[in-house]
Amino acid sequence: MCTSRPADRRHRRERLHGLVRIALAPLLVMSTSCAVGPDFSRPATPTVDKYVQVDRQSFAAPAGVQTLSPAVSVRDDWWTSFGCTAIDRAVDETLTGNATLEGGQASLRRSDDLLRAGAGVFYPQVDAQAGASRQRYSPLRIGVDAAPSIFNLFTLSATVSYTLDIWGGERRQVEALAAQADAQRYALAATYLTLASNVVNTMIARAAYSDEIVATREMIDLLREQIHITEVQVAAGAGAWSAVLSLQNEMATLEASVPGLEQKRAESEHLLALLAGMFPRDWSAPPLSLQDIALPAVLPQTLPSSLVRRRPDILQAEAVLHVASANIGVATAALFPQITLSASGGLDSTVLHSLGNASGQVWSVAAGVTAPIFHGGALWFQRRAAIDAYAESQAGYRQVVLAAFAQVADALRALEHDAQTVEAQTRAVQSAADALRLIKASYRAGTVGYLQILIADGQYHQARIAWLQATAQRLQDTVALYAALGGGLVPES
Template sequence: MCISLPVEGHVACKRWGIPLCVALMPLIVLLTSCAVGPDFSRPTTPHVERYVTTDQQSFAAPGGVQTLSPAVPVRDDWWTSFGCEAIDAAVDESLTGNVTLEGGQASLRRSDDLLRAGAGIFYPQVDAQAGASRQRYSPLRTGIEAPPSIFNLFTLSATISYTLDIWGGERRQVEALAAQAEAQRYALAATYLTLAANVVNAMIARAAYSDEIAATREMIELVREQVRITEAQVAAGASAWSAVLSLQNELATLEASVPGLEQRRAETEHLLALLAGMYPEQRSAPELSLKDIALPGVLPQTLPSSLVRRRPDILQAEAVLHVASASVGVATAALFPQITLSASGGLDSTLLHSLGGPGGQVWNVTAGVTAPVFHGGALWFQRKAALDAYNESQATYREVVLVAFAQVADTLRALEHDAQTVEAQTRAVRSAADALRLIKESYRAGTVGYLQILIADGQYHQARIAWLQASAQRLQDTVALYAALGGGLVPES
């Protein structure tokens, strides 16, 4: 329970030989040991046992089997599990040169400095003053008939003051500053995680675009060969001109798709330069193919209850909720009286060399009480606004948690479906390859023409492009799982 002590007038006496401030020290300690407003407690963890309705522990497909294992921790350098030196170098390059990270680090330093500045309220405030003036004094101001006088006045003084934080408003304010610094720290961790995920995704996309461009150009050469053969057949009267027109349309469509693929590959290269804090012309992109990127076989499996203790965006929302909770205490303390203790002492003299003489010594000890009486309801509604902000932060926190769980569930389902898609596309590639092999054997036997080989080869390349796209999506969804689980940057607490 918090109590208040009425203090009035100026205190400049001793009782029983003990300074009054010393006599009141136990009471002051008691008064300053309480703080109004709610004491913050961490939100409870969600009472759910799994992310999705069915728990599938492995995702098998040609090219690799992925297994979820609780024994595998989420590492802070999770991108190294893809076994690609180019990806490792790109992530390291971005983590050291990214402009957004640089700004986030500066924001974190600013929050820490504001916290240290706010903690200064717990110490007495000491100020010193010195002055020199020349004055013309008229005794008529005091009702004395005397001629005015001109004199110099030299002063040297010091003031010390301390506000008793009886209701804990200042402590709640510092608590809010500490929580704000925590929020900024987790925001920086979330930036690290997002940056790494964006870099890895961009590298995978760039490799997929390069492979798709190469496969498309091979198809273009095959269609061009089909056009030449069909034109020869038309000249010999063995085929209609419409067949040539159809192949020319297919050829033009394929040729038109290459610039779009090259544009998207260039955009990923420019994005990688941006993420690394470079201009596009300053970054040279090494050649990269999907075959250079390994599919992580064993993936971390975390309990749903631990997700809220490791994802930086959830921890940031929790810290923001803490700020709102402390702000309620600040607004509540503003409704109660505030007590300030102050003391000042100084030296006055009309001559500089005599400054410090006993005749010019002055001092003052004061205890003051300031109590809100009428503010037009401003303080009351400011507290209500703080409570509303706290309720808003609670809703935001719950929303962030729900979104996080949905993201994990999405990625788990995506990995399951990616494995199914890759498996189907692999069958399509194998079927197209077998069909091409059989047609080549028939061609050697003289039962089919070369044009059928080119058509079957084109179908094979189309199936391979679809397989490349499915494989790239599987890799990117693996990246999404690492990011959804928090990336290991924040240890579970």
């Protein structure tokens, strides 16, 4: 019997290791440099240089001039520009207690955890097993006519496996998970922006309802006084009863409008409680008037090219597009062979205390290749479906961008028209106030009766209610502009 010398065995072992390294070197290079499927590139920014055809820089009205300035950035706490502590407190309550935000934060954490879990594929998978069994073995299974035996078997083993990511399918999968986490992050930012906008708009509407209720009740008191004077004139034979009926009808109409305004104010308060994550009975409504809300004088002016890099919904659509791009690579890699390396080792013994003896040592080293041959076209059409999904995401991204530009254009036009409306309503209020002042002077001179003062006063209150509505609309359209510009929650990337 011939035995090899230790030096010869060592030499053969070194040659074998060298051959293994040479054979695996191309695979290792491919696994770190090759990834099938398209490399994602961000969509090009729009080529338009303005949102509307006629680009105005300022919107003037007697209640205040609003100017667009590129030197002013969109702040993440943009609602503080209204200078109202009640609004600031309501927004803070919502951003800390809203249930939708809590769910969005949990979804973001889940996406981040899935990303970390997916990245585990880049590491070898190591498992350990231990077992104990009692068996009855019959030698007849291997053709030996001998008595069966009963014995105990204790095993302790470990396995290591690693799939070579030659075609980059696993990397594309992790890339898709990272893009999905980005999409969830931008969705959460969009939720923040939407909630803040809803709170500010609701607070403005609530203030307007309160002011309208006060003005309407003052008009009702004036009409009640007019009715009394008219009834006296009718009793004296100086007037017709139809005049009383007409005034009573007008007063009843105004009285009927008050519950509707109070209901709207109550609904706004209930909505604020809901947004803050509270029960309606637990939310305290601070007194608020439109006079307590300042109109932001200088508004941010951003270029259209930067809008797609700061609006959360656009960035979310871009991340969804990235996911679809990475999925093409995943589907493409499934068309090619996959190579898996594995090794296992263990200890077997029929006696527990001798489990570590060399006679019970077992091991294996293996490399496996799995190549798709025929799947009825499933893999091919899965790749086609991934390409179609990418095209669908492209269309969705374009639609989101167009809608965002339309919202900015709507807000800019609204601010222009709001300034015109407020200016006209201010003139109407001023004219009604001047008429009331002249009639009061005539009354003091004895040329007109007191009834004319009440009529002029009612006209003044009607003009003021219309002015309040126009002012509230201007404030809400300012909120719409901040929201359309992205709210400053995401810095331009």
